[in-house]
Amino acid sequence: MANIAHEMKAIYVISYRELRKFIREKSRIMGTMARPILWLFVVGGGMSRLVRPVGGINYIQFIFPGMIGMTILFASIFSAISIVWDREFGFLKEILVAPISRFSVVVGKAMAGTSISMLQVLILLIFVPVLGIKINALQFLLLLISSGMLAFSLTCFGILVASRMSSYEGFNIIMNFLVMPMFFLSGAMYPVKLMPPVLREIAYANPLTYGVDGLKNILLAGASGTTMGPEYPAIVDFAVVAGFLAVTAVLSNLSFRRAA
Amino acid sequence: MSNITVNSLVRKFGPVTAVDGISFNVEPGEVFGFLGPNGAGKSTTISILCTLLAPTSGTASVGGFDCVRDADAVRRSIGIIFQDPTLDNGLTAYENLLFHAYLYGLDRTKAKKRIDDALSLVGLDGRKNELVRKFSGGMKRRLEIARGILNYPKVLFMDEPTIGLDPQTRNLIWEFIAELKKNTGITVFMTTHYLEEAEFCDRIAIIDLGRIIVSGTPGELKAGLQGDTLKLSAADPKGLEAEIREKFGMEPKVTDGGITLTVKQGDEILPALIRGLSTKIIAVSMTSPTLNDVFLSLTGKNIREEGSDPYGPMRSYARKNHGGH
Ligand SMILES: Nc1ncnc2c1ncn2[C@@H]1O[C@H](COP(=O)(O)OP(=O)(O)OP(=O)(O)O)[C@@H](O)[C@H]1O
Ligand SMILES: [Mg+2]
Numbered sequence: 104m105a106n107i108a109h110e111m112k113a114i115y116v117i118s119y120r121e122l123r124k125f126i127r128e129k130s131r132i133m134g135t136m137a138r139p140i141l142w143l144f145v146v147g148g149g150m151s152r153l154v155r156p157v158g159g160i161n162y163i164q165f166i167f168p169g170m171i172g173m174t175i176l177f178a179s180i181f182s183a184i185s186i187v188w189d190r191e192f193g194f195l196k197e198i199l200v201a202p203i204s205r206f207s208v209v210v211g212k213a214m215a216g217t218s219i220s221m222l223q224v225l226i227l228l229i230f231v232p233v234l235g236i237k238i239n240a241l242q243f244l245l246l247l248i249s250s251g252m253l254a255f256s257l258t259c260f261g262i263l264v265a266s267r268m269s270s271y272e273g274f275n276i277i278m279n280f281l282v283m284p285m286f287f288l289s290g291a292m293y294p295v296k297l298m299p300p301v302l303r304e305i306a307y308a309n310p311l312t313y314g315v316d317g318l319k320n321i322l323l324a325g326a327s328g329t330t331m332g333p334e335y336p337a338i339v340d341f342a343v344v345a346g347f348l349a350v351t352a353v354l355s356n357l358s359f360r361r362a363a
Numbered sequence: 364m365s366n367i368t369v370n371s372l373v374r375k376f377g378p379v380t381a382v383d384g385i386s387f388n389v390e391p392g393e394v395f396g397f398l399g400p401n402g403a404g405k406s407t408t409i410s411i412l413c414t415l416l417a418p419t420s421g422t423a424s425v426g427g428f429d430c431v432r433d434a435d436a437v438r439r440s441i442g443i444i445f446q447d448p449t450l451d452n453g454l455t456a457y458e459n460l461l462f463h464a465y466l467y468g469l470d471r472t473k474a475k476k477r478i479d480d481a482l483s484l485v486g487l488d489g490r491k492n493e494l495v496r497k498f499s500g501g502m503k504r505r506l507e508i509a510r511g512i513l514n515y516p517k518v519l520f521m522d523e524p525t526i527g528l529d530p531q532t533r534n535l536i537w538e539f540i541a542e543l544k545k546n547t548g549i550t551v552f553m554t555t556h557y558l559e560e561a562e563f564c565d566r567i568a569i570i571d572l573g574r575i576i577v578s579g580t581p582g583e584l585k586a587g588l589q590g591d592t593l594k595l596s597a598a599d600p601k602g603l604e605a606e607i608r609e610k611f612g613m614e615p616k617v618t619d620g621g622i623t624l625t626v627k628q629g630d631e632i633l634p635a636l637i638r639g640l641s642t643k644i645i646a647v648s649m650t651s652p653t654l655n656d657v658f659l660s661l662t663g664k665n666i667r668e669e670g671s672d673p674y675g676p677m678r679s680y681a682r683k684n685h686g687g688h
Contacts (some may be wrong), residue, residue: 109468116465124453193449201466202438
């Protein structure tokens with residue numbers, strides 16, 4: 104099956120390109136890693152003095168799953184938006200005129216976003232022992248799987264959005280009206296069940312809520328049933344994220360095909 | 364069998380008809396040139412031929428494959444150098460070419476060999492591992508050409524390959540194309556504004572407003588002209604035109620600041636004209652036919668009227684407002 108091997112090669116090189124550029128730009132790595140670490144220690148550290156530990160979990164531990172979620176969200180969306188850059192700088196033509204399917208282009212981009220996200224998640228996981236969170240090998244594996252699924256689905260979501268953007272001007276709108284609200288209304292910083300009713304309804308409709316909750320199920324299992332702990336059974340989180348992944352995977356392909 | 368076949372091709376963008384029913388063939392091993400002013404429809408035609416754009420009507424095929432129904436087969440047989448840059452500035456020259464090689468299904472060892480060959484062909488072997496961001500415009504263009512031939516295409520499309528390059532680099536690229544043609548028998552479809560370049564082509568088509576006005580070898584097109592072109596500048600071009608019409612029974616065209624006249628024997632008519640005219644003439648010139656004259660005689664305008672001097676409007680603005688410095 105020379106054809107499948109060819110498509111695999113294309114998927115590989117499309118994702119390799121972006122990973123290569125990400126690793127090459129040291130300032131970009133520093134910049135993206137600074138955000139969650141600052142939040143964790145400045146916001147989390149500060150709030151820990153105001154918020155008493157609940158169920159054995161202090162505030163800085165409470166927001167750690169949310170920081171992983173935030174890192175994945177930003178990395179994935181940023182990576183997907185590179186489609187808009189590629190279009191603006193002409194490189195997209197080089198990809199579109201090649202003898203490979205549009206499907207492989209989307210998969211390659213999705214893999215790129217996923218691997219860049221996972222690289223950052225791995226760096227963040229260094230803080231697990233620092234924060235006094237204990238996980239075993241199985242939990243570590245589950246953590247990687249949940250993060251990977253979330254990253255893949257969010258990158259597909261980003262591709263869906265980016266395919267519809269004709270220029271880079273829309274970027275600020277996306278950041279302010281989509282990415283930031285998704286982050287704040289995901290239970291990353293504040294338990295969803297304690298939000299005001301309207302915001303709570305929005306948070307329930309936010310797929311990232313379940314992604315973050317899934318991470319809480321792994322990292323904050325001890326606090327289950329308290330305000331600081333996970334809010335849904337792990338299986339619910341998994342099902343919602345898997346459903347989101349399936350939907351965004353299909354829609355990103357349809358939308359990219361139409362735009363390309 | 365022709366390598367490129369285009370039949371009654373039309374492409375509309377809303378109210379604009381960019382390509383308006385063109386037909387032509389390009390034979391294997393030919394260098395075929397599309398010559399026309401800005402907005403003539405050259406790039407649109409290339410986009411359709413390389414499957415990036417669907418035609419509104421008509422058909423196009425490349426290498427025997429239909430550009431719409433068999434797009435994948437077309438893509439496998441072509442190389443393309445787009446008008447606007449399409450390199451990734453954040454990658455090295457080598458990485459840009461490797462990316463391309465993998466998109467075209469080459470394996471690693473084959474890719475590496477071809478990349479080295481292609482880079483030395485365009486004289487960039489020393490810059491292999493440098494970021495493209497640090498390249499000059501001419502180096503980038505050469506790298507794009509190296510990339511275009513990496514997959515050994517049957518047909519190579521080049522949309523204004525030498526635009527913005529210095530004469531030296533332009534010559535280099537032309538030598539390279541001639542070499543490529545000799546060694547590989549590749550078919551080249553290229554567009555250009557530069558009339559001198561059109562002369563390098565085996566055949567050209569002159570396109571304006573989406574239509575092919577005329578096509579043939581550069582020699583044929585020039586032979587179709589009446590002869591030499593005389594240009595007479597005068598402060599009163601209209602008066603000059605009227606006088607020539609009246610006294611000599613010829614049909615001059617009024618152009619900017621003067622008239623042009625196409626005559627069989629310029630060297631005999633020119634002295635007679637100057638002796639016989641009473642309108643004050645500022646300057647005269649005579650040229651044997653060029654492709655610009657072909658274009659001029661067919662469309663009534665110079666091919667370089669627009670686009671050749673990007674500062675033109677600014678200069679005339681400056682003149683108007685600063686009393687002619
Ligand atoms: N995507 C598009 N949407 C709308 N109009 C377009 C589009 N692409 C081209 N056109 C229009 O089609 C016409 C032909 O454009 P085209 O780019 O083919 O010209 P060209 O001959 O390549 O010109 P140039 O020498 O400036 O590159 C122009 O009027 C242009 O405005
Ligand atoms: Mg063009």
